[in-house]
Amino acid sequence: MPLEPVPRWAVALMIGGTLVAGVVGTTLLVAQANRARDRDTVARLRIDGVRTGLSLAAGTGGFVALLIAMRRQWLAERTQNSTEQDQQQRQVTELYTKAVEQLGSANAVVRLGSLYALERLAQENEDQRQTIVNILCACLRLPDDAVPEDPQADAPSSDPRMDNQVRLTAQRILMQRLSADDGNDEAWCDIDLDLSGTVLTGWTLTRGTLRHADFRRTLFTGECSFAGTTIARSLKCDGTMFSGPATFAGAAVTGAASFAGAQFADRADFAGLRFHAAAGFAGAKFHQRVSFAGSEFADGVDFAAATCGHEAAFAGARFRAAADFSEAKFDGPAEFDEARFEGPAELIDVVFGSGAHFSDTHFDAGVTFRAARFAGAVMLRGAALRQYASFDGVRFEDAAHFEHASITDGTFRNVQLAGVISFADCAFDGEPVFERWRITADEHHRARSHWPSGWRVSIRPGDAGATLVDDDGPDHA
Incomplete structure (x- = not known):
C-alpha cells in the first residue's frame, strides 16, 4: 500500500498544537504564581512558570520532530526493501527467462543445465513452483522429435540417448520434489x-x-x-x-x-x-x-x-x-x-x-x-x-x-x-x-x-x- 504524504494542514496543526501547549501551560502557571502573597515569591514563580511553559513547548515540539524522523526512517527502509524485492524479482525473471530459452537448445547438456536451474528457482521461490512444474510437464508432453534445431549451436544435433536423459531428469525432479518421504x-x-x-x-x-x-x-x-x-x-x-x-x-x-x-x-x-x-x-x-x-x-x-x-x-x-x-x-x-x-x-x-x-x-x-x-x-x-x-x-x-x-x-x-x-x-x-x-x-x-x-x-x-x-x-x- 503506498504511503501518502503528510498534508500541509496536518503539519500546521502539529506546529499550532505545539505553540498552544506552550502558551496555555505558561498562562496557567503564571496565573497560579499571581496567587502568592509575597512579591518576591510571585516574581520567582512567574519566571519558573515561563521556563516550564517553554520547556513544555520544546518537549512537545521534540516529540513531533521525533515522529516525523521515525516516519522518514520507516519510509526509507520501506523504499529500500521495495527496491531489493524489485531487484530480486528482476533477477528471478532473468534467470527464469534464460533457463526457458535454454530448454530450446539442440545441445542436451544445455537443456539439462536449464532443468537444474529451474529446479533451484522453484525451490527458492515458492510462488514460482507451479509455473516451473507446468514447464517441466510440458517438456515431458513433447514428442521425442520436438526439440528444435539451433543453427547457431556449436554442438551437433541431439543424441536420442541424451534426449532421453533430459526427459528422465525432468521426471526425476518432479518425483523428488513432490514426494514427502525420507524426511x-x-x-x-x-x-x-x-x-x-x-x-x-x-x-x-x-x-x-x-x-x-x-x-x-x-x-x-x-x-x-x-x-x-x-x-x-x-x-x-x-x-x-x-x-x-x-x-x-x-x-x-x-x-x-x-x-x-x-x-x-x-x-x-x-x-x-x-x-x-x-x-x-x-x-x-x-x-x-x-x-x-x-x-x-x-x-x-x-x-x-x-x-x-x-x-x-x-x-x-x-x-x-x-x-x-x-x-x-x-x-x-x-x-x-x-x-x-x-x-x-x-x-x-x-x-x-x-x-x-x-x-x-x-x-x-x-x-x-x-x-x-x-x-x-x-x-x-x-x-x-x-x-x-x-x-x-x-x-x-x-x-x-x-x-x-x-x-x-x-x-x-x-x-x-x-x-x-x-x-x-x-x-x-x-x-x-x-x-x-x-x-x-x-x-x-x-x-x-x-x-x-x-x-x-x-x-x-x-x-x-x-x-x-x-x-x-x-x-x-
Missing part, C-alpha cells in the same frame, strides 16, 4: 500436474500432496507408485496404460477419480485407498491380480464392463453409495468377503469365471445379480442381503452356498442350476420367490443340496432336467 520437509505441495499423453518410466511419488493430477492416455513403464499420496481435487487416468506393477495403496483422492478404459498389464494395488468422491473404473482391464481390499468408496463407484483377468480382492471394502458392476467379468476368483455395500449394488450380467466369495458381506440397500453367471462356486455364507435381493436369470454352474445368510424379499426366477446348492439355516424376511428353475445337476448333486423349507426338486418323465416345486402348490415348470 523431505521441503516437498512441493498443492501442485497441479498435467502429464497426459506422456511416457513415464519408473514413476514413484510417495506421500505427496497434489491438487489436480491428469494422467489421461499416459504410458507408465516399469513400476509405478502413488503410495500414501493425497490428491485433493481430481485424478484423471482415463485410457492410461500401466505396463508394470502399479500401487495406490494408502492413497486418498478427495475429488473425483476416473480410470475409465485404463489397462493394468501387471498387478494393481489399491488396498486401503480412500475415494472421497465418485470413482470410475468403467471398462478398465486388470490383466493380473488387483486388490481393493479395505478400500473405501464414499460416493458412487462404477466398475461397469470392467475386466479382471486374475484374482480380484475387494475383501473388507466399504461402498457407502451406489456400486455398479454391471457386465463386469471376473476370470479369476472374486473376493468380496466382509465387504459392505451401504448403497444399492448392481451386479447385472456379471460373469464370475472362477470362485465368487461374498461370505459375511452386507448389502444394506439391496442387491441385483440378475442374469449373472457363476462358472465356479459362489459363497454367500453369513451374508446379509437387506431390502431386496434379485437372482433372476442367474446361472449357477457349480456349487452355490447360502448357509446362514439372511435374505429380504429374495427372488429366484428362471434360475439354472448345475451343481450343489445349500440354503441351510438361511433366514428369509418376506416370502421368497422361486419360479421356473431349470436344474441340470446330477442325482448325486441334487441329493447333497439343501433347499428352503417347503420346496423340493421335481423330475418329470422325458425332461432333460428337473425343476423346483412348492410342496404346497403346483409345479413351476
Whole structure:
C-alpha cells in the first residue's frame, strides 16, 4: 500500500498544537504564581512558570520532530526493501527467462543445465513452483522429435540417448520434489500436474500432496507408485496404460477419480485407498491380480464392463453409495468377503469365471445379480442381503452356498442350476420367490443340496432336467 504524504494542514496543526501547549501551560502557571502573597515569591514563580511553559513547548515540539524522523526512517527502509524485492524479482525473471530459452537448445547438456536451474528457482521461490512444474510437464508432453534445431549451436544435433536423459531428469525432479518421504520437509505441495499423453518410466511419488493430477492416455513403464499420496481435487487416468506393477495403496483422492478404459498389464494395488468422491473404473482391464481390499468408496463407484483377468480382492471394502458392476467379468476368483455395500449394488450380467466369495458381506440397500453367471462356486455364507435381493436369470454352474445368510424379499426366477446348492439355516424376511428353475445337476448333486423349507426338486418323465416345486402348490415348470 503506498504511503501518502503528510498534508500541509496536518503539519500546521502539529506546529499550532505545539505553540498552544506552550502558551496555555505558561498562562496557567503564571496565573497560579499571581496567587502568592509575597512579591518576591510571585516574581520567582512567574519566571519558573515561563521556563516550564517553554520547556513544555520544546518537549512537545521534540516529540513531533521525533515522529516525523521515525516516519522518514520507516519510509526509507520501506523504499529500500521495495527496491531489493524489485531487484530480486528482476533477477528471478532473468534467470527464469534464460533457463526457458535454454530448454530450446539442440545441445542436451544445455537443456539439462536449464532443468537444474529451474529446479533451484522453484525451490527458492515458492510462488514460482507451479509455473516451473507446468514447464517441466510440458517438456515431458513433447514428442521425442520436438526439440528444435539451433543453427547457431556449436554442438551437433541431439543424441536420442541424451534426449532421453533430459526427459528422465525432468521426471526425476518432479518425483523428488513432490514426494514427502525420507524426511523431505521441503516437498512441493498443492501442485497441479498435467502429464497426459506422456511416457513415464519408473514413476514413484510417495506421500505427496497434489491438487489436480491428469494422467489421461499416459504410458507408465516399469513400476509405478502413488503410495500414501493425497490428491485433493481430481485424478484423471482415463485410457492410461500401466505396463508394470502399479500401487495406490494408502492413497486418498478427495475429488473425483476416473480410470475409465485404463489397462493394468501387471498387478494393481489399491488396498486401503480412500475415494472421497465418485470413482470410475468403467471398462478398465486388470490383466493380473488387483486388490481393493479395505478400500473405501464414499460416493458412487462404477466398475461397469470392467475386466479382471486374475484374482480380484475387494475383501473388507466399504461402498457407502451406489456400486455398479454391471457386465463386469471376473476370470479369476472374486473376493468380496466382509465387504459392505451401504448403497444399492448392481451386479447385472456379471460373469464370475472362477470362485465368487461374498461370505459375511452386507448389502444394506439391496442387491441385483440378475442374469449373472457363476462358472465356479459362489459363497454367500453369513451374508446379509437387506431390502431386496434379485437372482433372476442367474446361472449357477457349480456349487452355490447360502448357509446362514439372511435374505429380504429374495427372488429366484428362471434360475439354472448345475451343481450343489445349500440354503441351510438361511433366514428369509418376506416370502421368497422361486419360479421356473431349470436344474441340470446330477442325482448325486441334487441329493447333497439343501433347499428352503417347503420346496423340493421335481423330475418329470422325458425332461432333460428337473425343476423346483412348492410342496404346497403346483409345479413351476
